[in-house]
Amino acid sequence: MGISLGANQYGKAETRVVRIYRDTARHDIVDLNVSTSLRGDFSAAHTAGDQSGVLPTDTQKNTAFAYAKSRGVASPEDYAIALGTRFLAASPKAASAQVRIEQYAWDRIEVGGAGHDHAFTRRGGPVRTAVVTVSGRGADRTVKVVAGLKDLALLKSTGSEFKGFLKDRYTTLPETDDRILATSLVARWRYGGASGVDWNKAYDTVQATLLEAFATRYSRALQESLYLMGRAVLETCEQVAEISFAAPNSHHNLVDLSPFGIENNGEVFHAADRPYGLIEASVVRD
Numbered sequence: 001m002g003i004s005l006g007a008n009q010y011g012k013a014e015t016r017v018v019r020i021y022r023d024t025a026r027h028d029i030v031d032l033n034v035s036t037s038l039r040g041d042f043s044a045a046h047t048a049g050d051q052s053g054v055l056p057t058d059t060q061k062n063t064a065f066a067y068a069k070s071r072g073v074a075s076p077e078d079y080a081i082a083l084g085t086r087f088l089a090a091s092p093k094a095a096s097a098q099v100r101i102e103q104y105a106w107d108r109i110e111v112g113g114a115g116h117d118h119a120f121t122r123r124g125g126p127v128r129t130a131v132v133t134v135s136g137r138g139a140d141r142t143v144k145v146v147a148g149l150k151d152l153a154l155l156k157s158t159g160s161e162f163k164g165f166l167k168d169r170y171t172t173l174p175e176t177d178d179r180i181l182a183t184s185l186v187a188r189w190r191y192g193g194a195s196g197v198d199w200n201k202a203y204d205t206v207q208a209t210l211l212e213a214f215a216t217r218y219s220r221a222l223q224e225s226l227y228l229m230g231r232a233v234l235e236t237c238e239q240v241a242e243i244s245f246a247a248p249n250s251h252h253n254l255v256d257l258s259p260f261g262i263e264n265n266g267e268v269f270h271a272a273d274r275p276y277g278l279i280e281a282s283v284v285r286d
Contacts, residue, residue, distance in 0.1 A: 011037030230283025
């Protein structure tokens with residue numbers, strides 16, 4: 001029986017890069033978590049201990065810092081494309097480079113009714129993500145961009161039902177035509193191309209579309225909500241080719257207050273964090 005090396009890659013995970021723009025007295029902050037990886041012909045490093053074709057992960061980390069200064073961070077997508085292109089130029093054995101980014105948002109601290117020039121507070125809400133894969137070089141170069149967000153907490157206090165589902169001897173869940181629908185959404189969307197896209201504007205448009213669709217569309221199930229949200233994104237953003245979701249169903253169970261002589265008319269709930277239903281789906285263009 002033969003033994004051989006299987007698929008492999010290597011890189012630097014979770015380099016925390018904070019870029020402060022000090023061009024004026026009013027500063028700006030970009031806060032990133034950057035993970036990089038290279039794929040290619042690195043078999044000699046594994047099977048013979050030959051590191052001659054390996055660009056050290058420490059070099060990848062240093063490049064992330066250097067490019068934050070020399071190239072700037074106009075958007076996580078632009079920054080990731082620049083990094084991936086650089087890694088392929090510096091590593092002849094690499095066939096592709098992938099850069100994964102999480103961006104954390106900061107707001108200016110309000111002082112006297114105005115945002116302070118150089119004091120910030122970390123914003124709650126979703127974390128912006130980007131995964132950029134650069135393959136090939138020169139005229140053969142291809143760029144795949146998957147943008148996204150995670151930890152987008154959503155809740156509807158009405159406008160949602162769940163009934164008519166399959167039942168068997170172990171089913172205890174009652175049907176309902178009025179329930180709380182809540183989730184912590186992960187969404188990722190793939191762009192049809194990487195040229196001519198205003199990444200920041202596109203991200204804002206997708207996020208706004210997701211929020212509006214969740215808020216305004218009646219839901220017969222979380223599955224339907226995800227489809228309606230994804231469809232709205234594809235109808236609104238022609239540059240998006242596909243959008244995928246992972247959505248835990250954050251169950252809110254009505255608390256029985258009758259032992260205390262109190263009537264609970266859909267007003268007090270127990271938010272159960274686990275176990276939870278996990279709904280995953282993609283919406284794509286035909």
